[in-house]
Structures are given as structure tokens and as C-alpha cells.
Amino acid sequence: GKFWKACYTERFGLQFQLLQDSNRVDRAKLDPEKAYVQVTFVEPYLDSKEQAKRTTxxxxxxxIKKFVFETPYTTSGKAHGNVANQRKRKTILTTEHPFPYLKKRLPVVSREELDLTPLEVSIEAIYERCNKLRTAIQANPPNLKNLQMVLQGSVRLQVNSGPLEICNAFLAPQARAQHRPAQLAKLQGEFQEFEKLCGQALELNKLLIKHDQIEYQEDLEEGYEDFKVKLEPFLIPVTEGDAQNAAQWADASDPVSNVLDFIKSSSAPDNPDSLLTQFFK
Structure with missing residues (x-):
């Protein structure tokens, strides 16, 4: 930020302003006498076909000529809210040429946006957490420090935080009728995978630790067993009654497949936590 500010201030003087967020810019509110530059963090975007081709x-x-960035928002106007209200906008930018290129900057030739509902944001959060667990489990050689850091944030949680907060918001009986059955089933599937990976990570940690961490292992196992007990009621399959209550969705086009494909496509290697840090503390 400081580099760009110094660079453009030298060129435009005091009539320059740096916009350092990813929100949509209302051009009508900009001062025509000023020069503006918007800077935000982007990640490579690959669709499912590209991901199949690019394995390393x-x-x-x-x-890469397609990049994605995320903008968290709520309908109240605030950037962040609880899991039942947290939305996210994913913006895909396509550049004129692929990077790396002879030039450090290239014009954007197209822009596409996709808004994720709170349920879709939560599905993505659990999906990405599963990826973190899977990466820690498959690391060769094993990285005990990283494994324990991911485990700590997955199985040692407050009653109303992280995964359980998501369960209460979307999978509780009174909440199910407000959401698409296909998306509820997808969330349940991600939780089942999450539970399985937590168990595998615990087994690996048990093999790697030394004698002085046995008590720590027991604490993690206790947290895991407690989590499984609390999670179990939320994994009851969507019933016929739930489906009838959600009949409002029957005639509507269900974008769940497209949205989830987008989520997986935009999950780059070593992807930062983004909204995960809000849900997993």
C-alpha cells in the first residue's frame, strides 16, 4: 500500500486516493478532480477442467489469466455478521494476457460475480477446513506443529463457535425448512467428512507425539468425542417432512451444483483462511 501511495502521489500530488478494499466502487460518489486506484488481493482462479489438467x-x-477475490458482506450493510447472516461475493477478473507476462500490470477485459448465501459460505468454510486437515494428514514428511495447529482449531471448540454454530444456524430442525434440501445434504456431507478427517488426524498425532504430549493428546481426544456427540443430531438426513416444508424450492432452479463447483474451482493451493478465521477460533 505504501509503495503505490508514494508512487501515485508523486504523479498526481494530493489529488490521489488509494482504495484498499474489495467493495464495489460507486463512481457517482468519486470526486472527478481526483485520481483513484483500487488495490486488493487476488488468487488464481481455475475452473474444474483446468484443475484436472493442472495437477502441480x-x-x-x-x-493464469483468471483471478478471484472475495468480499464479505451482510444485508445490514456490515462486512461481517454471524454465520446465519454472513454472505460473500466472489469476483472473477480476466486479464488481457496470462501472468507472468512481460508487463507487471495488464488490463482487465471481463468481470464476473457470484454471490454466496450464508449457507453456501458455511459449506465452503467446512470444505476448506477439510482441505486443511487433509493437507496436514498427507504431508510427507509429517509436520507435527501444523497438524496440531489444525487439530486444535477443529476439535477444541466452544459450544457456540465454529462448526457447531453452523449446525445450529442451518441444520437445526427449525432452520431446515428455510433452505434448499440439496444444500443441506451437501453441508451434512461436508460435516461427515470433517468428522472423519479429525479422527484420522488424531490417530496420526498419537503416532507422532512424544511422552510429554500424552496429556495433550487425551485432551484433543476428549474434545473430539464431545464434538461427535454434539454433531450427531444434526446429521439426521433431510426427511420427507423437511422436503415438504421446503416445497417453495421445488420449481426454482437449484444452483447448488454450480455454486459448489465454483467453490472447489476457486480453492487455490495454500489458500488463506479468508472467512475461516471467523468461524474457527
């Missing part, structure tokens, strides 16, 4: 980290980070 290098391939997924080079020759």
Missing part, C-alpha cells in the same frame, strides 16, 4: 502447484500458479 507450479502449473496452478503460472500461465
Amino acid at each position: 502447484y507450479f502449473e496452478r500458479m503460472t500461465d
Whole structure:
């Protein structure tokens, strides 16, 4: 930020302003006498076909012309809210040429936006957490410090935080009728995978620790067993009654497949937590 501010201030003087967020810019509110530059963090975007072709980290980070950034928002106007209200906008930018290129900057030739509902944001949060657990489990050689950091944030949680807060918001009986059955089933599937991966991570941690961490392992196992007990009621399959209550969705086009494909496509290697830090503390 400081570099760009110094660079453009030198060129435009005091009539320059740096916009350092990813929100939509209302051009009508901009001062026509000023120069503006908007700067935000982007990640490479690969659709499912591209991901199938590009299997290595290098391939997924080079020759890229599509990039994605996220903007958290709520209908109240605030950027962040509880899981039942937290929305997210994903914006895909396509550049004129792929990066890396001879030039450090390239014009954006197209822009596409997708708004995720609170339920879709939560599905993505659990999906990405599963990816973190899977990466920690499959690391070769094992990274005990990273494994324990991911485990700590997954199985040692407050009653109303993280995954359980998501369960209460969307999978509780009184909440189910407000959401698409297909998306509820997808969320349940992600939770089942999350529970399984937590168990595998605990088994690996047990094999790697030394004698002085046995008590720590027991504490994690206790948290895991407590989490499984609390999670179980929310994994009851969507019933016929739930489906009837959700009949309002029957004639509507269900975008769940497209949205979830987008979520998986935009999950780059070593993806930062983004909204995960809000849900997993």
C-alpha cells in the first residue's frame, strides 16, 4: 500500500486516493478532480477442467489469466455478521494476457460475480477446513506443529463457535425448512467428512507425539468425542417432512451444483483462511 501511495502521489500530488478494499466502487460518489486506484488481493482462479489438467502447484500458479477475490458482506450493510447472516461475493477478473507476462500490470477485459448465501459460505468454510486437515494428514514428511495447529482449531471448540454454530444456524430442525434440501445434504456431507478427517488426524498425532504430549493428546481426544456427540443430531438426513416444508424450492432452479463447483474451482493451493478465521477460533 505504501509503495503505490508514494508512487501515485508523486504523479498526481494530493489529488490521489488509494482504495484498499474489495467493495464495489460507486463512481457517482468519486470526486472527478481526483485520481483513484483500487488495490486488493487476488488468487488464481481455475475452473474444474483446468484443475484436472493442472495437477502441480507450479502449473496452478503460472500461465493464469483468471483471478478471484472475495468480499464479505451482510444485508445490514456490515462486512461481517454471524454465520446465519454472513454472505460473500466472489469476483472473477480476466486479464488481457496470462501472468507472468512481460508487463507487471495488464488490463482487465471481463468481470464476473457470484454471490454466496450464508449457507453456501458455511459449506465452503467446512470444505476448506477439510482441505486443511487433509493437507496436514498427507504431508510427507509429517509436520507435527501444523497438524496440531489444525487439530486444535477443529476439535477444541466452544459450544457456540465454529462448526457447531453452523449446525445450529442451518441444520437445526427449525432452520431446515428455510433452505434448499440439496444444500443441506451437501453441508451434512461436508460435516461427515470433517468428522472423519479429525479422527484420522488424531490417530496420526498419537503416532507422532512424544511422552510429554500424552496429556495433550487425551485432551484433543476428549474434545473430539464431545464434538461427535454434539454433531450427531444434526446429521439426521433431510426427511420427507423437511422436503415438504421446503416445497417453495421445488420449481426454482437449484444452483447448488454450480455454486459448489465454483467453490472447489476457486480453492487455490495454500489458500488463506479468508472467512475461516471467523468461524474457527
